[in-house]
Amino acid sequence: SVRALDSIKGPKELPILGNALDFLVPPDEILGVMISMCRKDSPMTRFWMTKFKPYVVLHSAPCVEVLLSGNKALTKSSDYDYLLPWLGRGLLISTGAKWFGRRKMLTPAFHFKILEDFVEVFNQKSAILVSKLAEKATGEAFDIFNMVTMCTLDTIMETTMGLSMDVQRQSEIPYVEAVHKISSIAQDRQKKLWQQWDWLFRLVGDGKEHDRCLKILHGVSLTTIRERRRLYAASSKSDNSAPEGTKERLPFLDLLLKYSAEGVDLSDEDIREEVDTFMFEGHDTTATAVNMTLYLLGSHPQVLAKVHEELDAVLGDDEFISSEHLTQLKYLERCVKEALRLYPSVPIIGRVSAQDLVIDGKLIPAGTNLMIFIYLLHRDPEQFPDPETFDPDRFLPEQIAKRHPYAYVPFSAGPRNCIGQKFALMEEKVILASVLRRFTIKSLHRPHELRMMGEIILRPKRGVMLKMWPRNN
Numbered sequence: 001s002v003r004a005l006d007s008i009k010g011p012k013e014l015p016i017l018g019n020a021l022d023f024l025v026p027p028d029e030i031l032g033v034m035i036s037m038c039r040k041d042s043p044m045t046r047f048w049m050t051k052f053k054p055y056v057v058l059h060s061a062p063c064v065e066v067l068l069s070g071n072k073a074l075t076k077s078s079d080y081d082y083l084l085p086w087l088g089r090g091l092l093i094s095t096g097a098k099w100f101g102r103r104k105m106l107t108p109a110f111h112f113k114i115l116e117d118f119v120e121v122f123n124q125k126s127a128i129l130v131s132k133l134a135e136k137a138t139g140e141a142f143d144i145f146n147m148v149t150m151c152t153l154d155t156i157m158e159t160t161m162g163l164s165m166d167v168q169r170q171s172e173i174p175y176v177e178a179v180h181k182i183s184s185i186a187q188d189r190q191k192k193l194w195q196q197w198d199w200l201f202r203l204v205g206d207g208k209e210h211d212r213c214l215k216i217l218h219g220v221s222l223t224t225i226r227e228r229r230r231l232y233a234a235s236s237k238s239d240n241s242a243p244e245g246t247k248e249r250l251p252f253l254d255l256l257l258k259y260s261a262e263g264v265d266l267s268d269e270d271i272r273e274e275v276d277t278f279m280f281e282g283h284d285t286t287a288t289a290v291n292m293t294l295y296l297l298g299s300h301p302q303v304l305a306k307v308h309e310e311l312d313a314v315l316g317d318d319e320f321i322s323s324e325h326l327t328q329l330k331y332l333e334r335c336v337k338e339a340l341r342l343y344p345s346v347p348i349i350g351r352v353s354a355q356d357l358v359i360d361g362k363l364i365p366a367g368t369n370l371m372i373f374i375y376l377l378h379r380d381p382e383q384f385p386d387p388e389t390f391d392p393d394r395f396l397p398e399q400i401a402k403r404h405p406y407a408y409v410p411f412s413a414g415p416r417n418c419i420g421q422k423f424a425l426m427e428e429k430v431i432l433a434s435v436l437r438r439f440t441i442k443s444l445h446r447p448h449e450l451r452m453m454g455e456i457i458l459r460p461k462r463g464v465m466l467k468m469w470p471r472n473n
């Protein structure tokens, strides 16, 4: 049945090895290789990671719609298996009844009422970032990437895990370094045939480094659970109610602890998987998104001027950025969305279909690995004319109405979309508004100098180099 895939266009392949050798390039060249493989004259492309493992890459809106709408392909592709030692079968990777039950269980933790309570934390954590940036705002070049990452990590730990770790005041965070390293190793394993087998991965691959990272990552998640369990038990004992400030709507980790205390089938390992999944997905994605928005604004002074104007008009002298302010920051929101178009934090997602599918008139047999190449989809010139140009007005309502509904999916779409989408957009806006109301910025890199790496999460190889100055100074 794999023969059916021969009717889909793709790059020339070698016997047995297929296209596997094409991927043996440094991490900052993978996206380029993928783009050059994908056919411009076809809405999807087929390639072979050896002749035993075909992939179909979808890069046009109507094809993406077939896959993401409905329940046809809710199972993740085997590429996610490389993340299993770290994330286990938490919400990102689980499938079937386990995924469905968890999704239902965790959705209330992202209820808009809870998100409104988080706005205060977004403000507090952004204020720490701003105070650190005040030292950098001298017109000297610096890399802002990790400073923003620490801010988003600090935020996710306090909002969803209920713990104040004060990571922004520390100079180095082994957790962040381990996240970057392990994602890079997982990505690397996908393309290196000899690393597919665990024993060989350990013998000649990055197995040792992988396990070192794993120890750091699980150390942090297990400590987090232990600490929150202690606080949860103490507060439940004292007044028989949820921990302080959480009312009846419990944030993420407390919700899991409550279910496990009530005897719902949720082992310590189950909780650990979810904590690891949300700590990772909840900070690394937003870090890239905020960083790339800053990069783009720092390269487009006229757009930045309009953002400044809007911030001054909406925020005035109000120190606290409220959810009402956020609703009014429409231009900033368009910038955030346009930045996620050009630099979607998750550039590629993978599925496998349990049943035969017909996409663009072609039969895709059950079991085929499917990729949605979000990065390329967002550059379709038919949907986004002059696609490399940063133009926030593409997200004016009348412009959105002209496009295919699946032309823009930075948070994926359908039942397995991003559970943290609203959280992310609110957090991004608070961080950006807090920073930009006080500072003006200039980016030092041109787009091709960023050398974007698609290591599960998109990352610029050389960070985001900026010059920054206080405003009105």
Ligand code: HEM
Residues within 6 Å of the ligand: 076, 091, 092, 093, 103, 160, 277, 278, 281, 282, 283, 285, 286, 289, 340, 344, 345, 346, 349, 350, 409, 410, 411, 412, 415, 416, 417, 418, 419, 420, 421, 423, 424, 425
């Ligand atoms: C700008 C920020 C973000 C972007 C661009 C983003 C993007 C995505 C995408 C594309 C997916 C689908 C992944 C796939 O199909 O493999 C996803 C899933 C997910 N995201 Fe996000 N995300 C962001 C922020 C967040 C935040 C803040 C959280 C948590 C607080 C979060 C938690 C998750 C989880 C748990 C899933 C798996 C959902 C499921 O399969 O049911 N994400 N995200």
